[in-house]
Amino acid sequence: MARKYEGIAIGTFLAAFSIFMYVSTFSIKKLTESSIGSQFVPQLVAGGIFICSVILIATEWKKIKAVSDESARLTAEASKPVQSEESALAEEPANYKSVTVTVLLIIGYMLLLPYVGFLIMTALYLVGQMLLLTERSKWKVGRFSIIAIVTSLFIYYIFRSVFHVMLPMGILG
C-alpha cells in the first residue's frame, strides 16, 4: 500500500524543495538597472514548482479517496491472476537491493578511479557489475574476468590514442 501515497510524498518533497529554492534566491543580488534581476526567473520557477506540487498532492488525494470507495471491487479484480502470453515472459518483481548495489558500485568506481587508475578499476568494476546482473548459478568468473580485462584495455587504448581523452593512470602511472 506504500505506492498509494507515493504521489503525495513526491508532491510534498517537491513543495519543500521549491520553498528552499525560493528562500535561496534572497541571496541573489541585483546587479543591473532593470526591472527584473537574476533572482526573478528562479523565483518564478520555484513558484511554479510549488503550485504544481500542490495540484499534484490534491489530485493524488482525490484519487486515493476515489479508490478507497471502490477498493473492494478493485482488490477483487486485482487478485485475479492475469492469464496472458506476457505473463509467461513476466519477470520477477523489482529488486531494489540490486539497484542500490549498482549505484554503490558506480560510486566506488568513481571515487577510486583517480587513485587506482582506469585500467585496473574498470576491470574490477566490470566483473562486479556482471556478477551482480547474473544469476548465481550462471556465474562464469573466468569468462567475465577475461571480457572485463580485454574491454578495459580496448576502451583505454581507443580513448587514449584515437580520441585523446586522458584517462587517469593511477598506480600504474
Added chain:
Amino acid sequence: MMEMVLEGFASVLTFNGVLMILLGTMLGLLFGSIPGLTATMAIAICLPITYGMTPAEGMALLMGLYIGGVSGGLIPAILLKLPGTPSSIATTFDGYPMSQKGESKKAFSYAIIASFLGGLVSILILMLISPPLAQFALKFGPYEYFAVALFSLTLIASLSGDSLVKGILSGLIGMAFALVGSAPIDAFPRFTFGMSSLDAGFNLLPALIGLFAVSEILITSERKVKSLKGKALDYQSKGAGLSLKEMSAQSWNFVRSSAIGVGIGILPGIGGGTSNILSYIAAKNQSKKPEEFGKGTPDGVVASETANNASVGGALVPLISLGIPGDTVTAMLLGGLIIHGLTPGPLLITQNGDIVYAIFAALLIANVFMLVMLMGGMRYFVKLLSIPQNILLPIIIVLCVVGAFGVNNRLFDVSALLIFGLIGYFFIKFGFPLIPIILGFILGPILETNLRRGLMLSQGDFTPFVTEPIAAFFLGFAALSIILKVWQGRKTKKSGSALDI
C-alpha cells in the same frame, strides 16, 4: 540551393566522412536492435567522442546513429515481439504474427523498404522546409524567441506522458537545474552554494547521458538478466521475397504514413515513439479489411515502419531552423552542435550553411547505408540479439563514465552523471516524463536570456511580449495547448467513469 546540396555532399564524401556515416549507421542499428539499448543511448555515448572530429565528421556520425537507431528496432520487433526501441512498438503488432506464419523475410523486406522510403521523404521535406523557415525566423527578436521557447516547453509538457502536472513539473525541474551557475546578462553565480565546480553550471552532456542512459541501466539492474536465447523465432533466409506489385500496392499507405510521421516529428516533444502507433491506427481505420490487422498483415508493418523513420526528418526541422530540439535525440544533436562551437538557431543556415547541408547529405547517405546493411546483413544482426545484457550493460556504464569524464577531464562531471542518472531513475519509477526535464534544461536559459533582453529593450515594459504579433501568436498557442490538455483530461475522466457504470 542545388549548389549548397552539392557542397554538402562534398564535405561528407571524404574518406573519414563516409567512414563515420558507415560506423554511425552500424552502431545505431546495433543499439536499436538490442532491446534495452536505444538510439538516444547510442548518441549519448558517442557525443563526447565527436570532440576530436571536424563538425562535418561529427555530424555525419550522429546522423548515422540517428537513422540506424530508429531503424534497428524493427529486427527484434518482428522476430521477438520485443520492440527494440519505442519507435517500433506498432511493428510488433503485425510483424511478429508474420514471422509466426514463416514470413519473416517478407516482413523484413516490407519493413526495411518502408523505413527507407519514410526516411527519404522526410529528409527531402526537411531540406525544403527548414531554409525558408529559418529565413522567416531571422526576423525574430527577444520577444518572439521567448514566446517560441515557452510554446515549445508547454507543448512538450502537455504532449509527453499522461499527466499535465507531472509534465510541467518535469519541465520546471529541468529549468531549475539549468539555473545553477552564472546567471545570463549579469553573470551572478546562482545556487552554487560556494562550490567553484558549480560556477559554470551543470554540463549538458553528463545530464543527457545520466538521464537517458544511466537511468535505463538502473531500471534494468532491478532484475537478473535473462538470456533472450531460445525465444527468437528462426530467421528464414529462404521464403518469399517481395514483388514489385506487392510493394506498389502499399503506395497510398507509404504516403499517408510518411505524412503522419513528418507531421508528428515536427511537433516538439513527440516523435517516432508516438507516430508509429498513430500511423498504425490510421492504416487500420482506413483499411478495407481492418480485421486482418494484428494477424500479420503487411499493411501494419509498413504503416509503423514508414512513420517512425519519417519522424526523423520532421524532428530535425525545428532544430535546424529555430535551434529548438523536438525530442531527446535532437536535444542531444543540439548538444553536439554546441560542442563544435556552432550556435543553433535561424542563423545556422546563413552562417554555417556548409554544416547544415552536410547534415542533409549525411542523412541521405545514412538512409542508403541503412537499407543496404539491413538487406545484406540481416543474418548477422539477428545473431547480435543473443549478446547477453549482463555483459553489455556494465560495459555501457563504463562508456558513460568515460564519456562524462572526457567532457572536461574532471570527476565532477562523473558525479553529475550519477546524480542525473538517479533523477532519471526516480522520474521513470514515479511516472514523470523525462523529455520535458531535458528540454527545460535547454530552453530555460533561452527563455530567461530573451526575457531579460526583451525587458532591457522595452525598458522594463512587459507589454511587447503580448502585443508583438508573432510573439502573441506563439503565446496564444502555448495557452491553447495547456487548455486543450486539461479539457482532454476532463473528457477522458468522464468517459472513463461512464464506462465503469
